[in-house]
Amino acid sequence: xxxxxxxxxxxxxxxxxxxxxxxxxxxxxxxxxxxxxxxxxxxxxxxxxxxxxxxxxxxxxxxxxxxxxxxxxxxxxxxxxxxxxxxxxxxxxxxxxxxxxxxxxxxxxxxxxxxxxxxxxxxxxxxxxxxxxxxxxxxxxxxxxxxxxxxxxxxxxxxxxxxxxxxxxxxxxxxxxxxxxxxxxxxxxxxxxxxxxxxxxxxxxxxxxxxxxxxxxxxxxxxxxxxxxxxxxxxxxxxxxxxxxxxxxxxxxxxxxxxxxxxxxxxxxxx
Amino acid sequence: xxxxxxxxxxxxxxxxxxxxxxxxxxxxxxxxxxxxxxxxxxxxxxxxxxxxxxxxxxxxxxxxxxxxxxxxxxxxxxxxxxxxxxxxxxxxxxxxxxxxxxxxxxxxxxxxxxxxxxxxxxxxxxxxxxxxxxxxxxxxxxxxxxxxxxxxxxxxxxxxxxxxxxxxxxxxxxxxxxxxxxxxxxxxxxxxxxxxxxxxxxxxxxxxxxxxxxxxxxxxxxxxxxxxxxxxxxxxxxxxxxxxxxxxxxxxxxxxxxxxxxxxxxxxxxxxxxxxxxxxxxxxxxxxxxxxxxxxxxxxxxxxxxxxxxxxxxxxxxxxxxxxxxxxxxxxxxxxxxxxxxxxxxxxxxxxxxxxxxxxxxxxxxxxxxxxxxxxxxxxxxxxxxxxxxxxxxxxxxxxxxxxxxxxxxxxxxx
Numbered sequence: 001x002x003x004x005x006x007x008x009x010x011x012x013x014x015x016x017x018x019x020x021x022x023x024x025x026x027x028x029x030x031x032x033x034x035x036x037x038x039x040x041x042x043x044x045x046x047x048x049x050x051x052x053x054x055x056x057x058x059x060x061x062x063x064x065x066x067x068x069x070x071x072x073x074x075x076x077x078x079x080x081x082x083x084x085x086x087x088x089x090x091x092x093x094x095x096x097x098x099x100x101x102x103x104x105x106x107x108x109x110x111x112x113x114x115x116x117x118x119x120x121x122x123x124x125x126x127x128x129x130x131x132x133x134x135x136x137x138x139x140x141x142x143x144x145x146x147x148x149x150x151x152x153x154x155x156x157x158x159x160x161x162x163x164x165x166x167x168x169x170x171x172x173x174x175x176x177x178x179x180x181x182x183x184x185x186x187x188x189x190x191x192x193x194x195x196x197x198x199x200x201x202x203x204x205x206x207x208x209x210x211x212x213x214x215x216x217x218x219x220x221x222x223x224x225x226x227x228x229x230x231x232x233x234x235x236x237x238x239x240x241x242x243x244x245x246x247x248x249x250x251x252x253x254x255x256x257x258x259x260x261x262x263x264x265x266x267x268x269x270x271x
Numbered sequence: 272x273x274x275x276x277x278x279x280x281x282x283x284x285x286x287x288x289x290x291x292x293x294x295x296x297x298x299x300x301x302x303x304x305x306x307x308x309x310x311x312x313x314x315x316x317x318x319x320x321x322x323x324x325x326x327x328x329x330x331x332x333x334x335x336x337x338x339x340x341x342x343x344x345x346x347x348x349x350x351x352x353x354x355x356x357x358x359x360x361x362x363x364x365x366x367x368x369x370x371x372x373x374x375x376x377x378x379x380x381x382x383x384x385x386x387x388x389x390x391x392x393x394x395x396x397x398x399x400x401x402x403x404x405x406x407x408x409x410x411x412x413x414x415x416x417x418x419x420x421x422x423x424x425x426x427x428x429x430x431x432x433x434x435x436x437x438x439x440x441x442x443x444x445x446x447x448x449x450x451x452x453x454x455x456x457x458x459x460x461x462x463x464x465x466x467x468x469x470x471x472x473x474x475x476x477x478x479x480x481x482x483x484x485x486x487x488x489x490x491x492x493x494x495x496x497x498x499x500x501x502x503x504x505x506x507x508x509x510x511x512x513x514x515x516x517x518x519x520x521x522x523x524x525x526x527x528x529x530x531x532x533x534x535x536x537x538x539x540x541x542x543x544x545x546x547x548x549x550x551x552x553x554x555x556x557x558x559x560x561x562x563x564x565x566x567x568x569x570x571x572x573x574x575x576x577x578x579x580x581x582x583x584x585x586x587x588x589x590x591x592x593x594x595x596x597x598x599x600x601x602x603x604x605x606x607x608x609x610x611x612x613x614x615x616x617x618x619x620x621x622x623x624x625x626x627x628x629x630x631x632x633x634x635x636x637x638x639x640x641x642x643x644x645x646x647x648x649x650x651x652x653x654x655x656x657x658x659x660x661x662x663x664x665x666x667x668x669x670x671x672x673x674x675x676x677x678x679x680x681x682x683x684x685x686x
Binding site for chain 1: 572577578579582590594595
C-alpha cells in the first residue's frame with residue numbers, strides 16, 4: 001500500500017488540550033505532532049481514554065486547542081467566526097461512532113441530504129438536479145433513494161445509517177474525512193462494506209481519511225500510516241507495515257498481542 | 272408526535288389524570304353558561320345551606336292535591352327532639368313501671384304508644400318539682416296536637432284592603448314542587464355574600480386555571496430560554512445565567528411573590544397581573560432542569576453533525592436541541608401550571624390575590640370563607656368544595672405528569 005505521499009494537508013505542532021483547572025485539571029492530549037498528506041489513510045490507534053477522540057474533535061474545530069498550531073494546507077487554521085468555520089467545514093467532515101445518535105431523529109433523511117447540497121453551493125439548483133444528486137449519492141452506498149425519501153433515520157438499520165453517513169460525505173466531497181470508529185457499532189458484514197466504501201470514496205476524490213480506532217488489525221487493513229496513542233501522546237508512528245509488523249514501543253507490542261486470534265493460545269501474560 | 276400521544280393514552284395514570292382534569296375544565300367552561308345566576312350576584316344571604324328553596328307565598332297559592340298518607344308519624348318525628356325522647360324514657364322508667372330494656376327511643380311510634388299507655392298527669396310523680404310535672408304535661412299536649420293534625424287557615428288581602436279567610440289547609444294537602452312558581456336551587460348553598468356557591472366555584476375554577484396556565488407558560492418560556500442558552504453556550508454566558516438562576520432559587524420565591532404583589536397594589540391586580548407575578552418568580556426550577564438536559568445533549572453526535580453541516584446557532588438550538596427536550600418541557604409545563612394554581616391560592620389566602628370586586632378565584636373563596644369563620648358556623652359548603660377542587664386539579668395535573676414521566680423514562684415503568 002506504500003505509495004507516493006501527496007502534499008501536506010493537515011499538520012499539527014505541539015498540540016495540547018487541557019480540560020478543567022485546579023484539582024480537576026487533566027491533560028487529555030500532550031504536545032503531539034503529526035503530518036497528514038493528501039490522499040493518505042491515517043489510523044490513530046489507542047485504548048479508551050487515550051485522547052483519540054479529543055484529537056479528532058480538535059481537528060474538526062468542535063473544541064478549542066489549548067496550545068499549539070494546526071496548519072491546514074500550509075496555513076494556520078482560522079475558524080474565529082461563523083463564516084470561516086462554515087468554510088472550514090466544507091473541507092473537513094466526519095463519520096461518527098454511533099449511527100443511532102448521529103442523526104437528528106426529528107429530521108427526515110431528505111433534509112439531511114439537502115443540507116449537504118445547499119452547503120456545497122447547490123442551493124440554486126433545480127429540484128430535478130438535486131434529486132439526481134441525492135439518487136447518485138445513495139446508489140454510491142448501495143441504498144435506494146426512492147426507499148429513503150420521506151423516512152426518518154431511526155427507521156433504518158445501524159449499517160444503513162452508517163452508509164447514509166457516507167452518502168452525506170459523498171455529496172460534500174471534503175478534503176479530509178475523520179472517521180471516529182465508524183465500524184465499532186455495526187456487524188462484521190456491514191463493517192467490510194463500509195470500509196470498502198470509504199476507501200473507494202478516497203480513491204475517487206483523493207480525500208485524506210483519518211481513521212480513529214482501537215482495533216489494530218483494522219488499522220493495518222486500511223491505513224497507509226499509523227499513529228499509536230497512549231495517555232495523550234503518540235508513542236509510535238510511521239507506515240503501517242513498519243509499525244505493526246515490526247513494533248518498537250512496548251505499548252504497541254501489547255496492543256498487537258491483545259488482538260484475539262482464532263487459532264492458538266491467547267497470550268494473557270501481557271494483559 | 273402522533274405516536275407519543277398514543278403512548279400517553281396507554282398509561283392508566285395519564286388517562287385518569289386527563290379525565291379528572293377534563294371534568295374540571297368542562298365544568299368550569301359550561302356550568303356558568305347554564306347557571307341562572309351571575310357568579311358575583313348576591314342571591315341569598317350569608318351561608319344558606321345547600322338545597323332547593325321554594326317560595327312560601329307561591330306554595331300556598333298553588334293547586335292542592337289531597338294524599339291519603341297519615342302525616343302524623345312525620346309530625347311526631349319532627350316534634351320529638353333527642354332530649355325529649357330521653358325525658359320520656361326517664362318518666363316511663365320511674366313512674367310508668369316499664370322495663371328500661373323495653374324502651375327504644377329511636378322507634379318513634381313504639382315510644383309514643385308506650386307513652387300513651389302509661390302517662391297520666393294524675394300520676395303522683397313523687398320526687399318531681401311542679402315545673403318538671405308541667406313540662407311533661409306540655410310535652411304530652413304537643414304530642415296529642417301532632418297526632419290529630421293541624422289545620423291552617425289562609426288569609427288573603429281582598430279588594431278593600433282587608434284580610435279575609437279564604438281557605439283552610441288540611442295537613443293532608445300537598446303541592447307539587449313544579450307547580451310552585453318561584454324556586455331557587457342552591458346545590459352547594461350560598462357563600463358569605465349570599466352568592467350561589469356552585470356558580471361561583473365553577474367560575475373560580477375557570478379563572479384559577481387561566482391564571483395557572485398563563486403563569487405556567489410564562490415560567491416555562493423564561494426557564495426554557497435561559498436553560499437553553501446557558502446549557503448550549505456554556506462558558507461565561509452559562510456562569511452568568513446560572514448565577515442569576517441560583518439567586519432566584521436561593522431567595523424564597525414566595526417572599527418575592529408577596530413583595531411584588533404588595534407593591535402592585537390592590538387596584539392594579541387583575542388575574543393576569545397575578546399570573547405574571549407568579550410566572551416571573553417560578554422559572555428557576557425549569558431553567559435548571561432544562562440546562563442540565565441541554566448540557567447532556569450538547570456533545571451528542573447529532574449536534575456535532577449539525578454544526579459540521581454549517582447550521583447557525585439559532586438553527587441548532589431550535590432544530591437539534593429543542594425537539595429533544597420538548598417532552599421534558601411539556602412535563603415541566605404541567606407541573607408549573609399546577610404550582611401556579613397553588614401559588615394563586617396561597618397568595619389569595621393572604622389577601623394578595625386579584626382585586627376582589629371584579630373576579631373570583633379559588634384562593635379568594637377560601638379567604639372569604641375563613642374571614643367569615645365558615646368553619647366555626649358549620650358552613651362546610653363554603654370551603655370543602657373549594658379545597659376539593661384545588662386538590663383535584665393539582666392531583667390530576669400531577670398524575671398526568673407522572674404518567675408522561677413513565678412514558679418518556681421507561682426505567683420508571685412498573686411492569
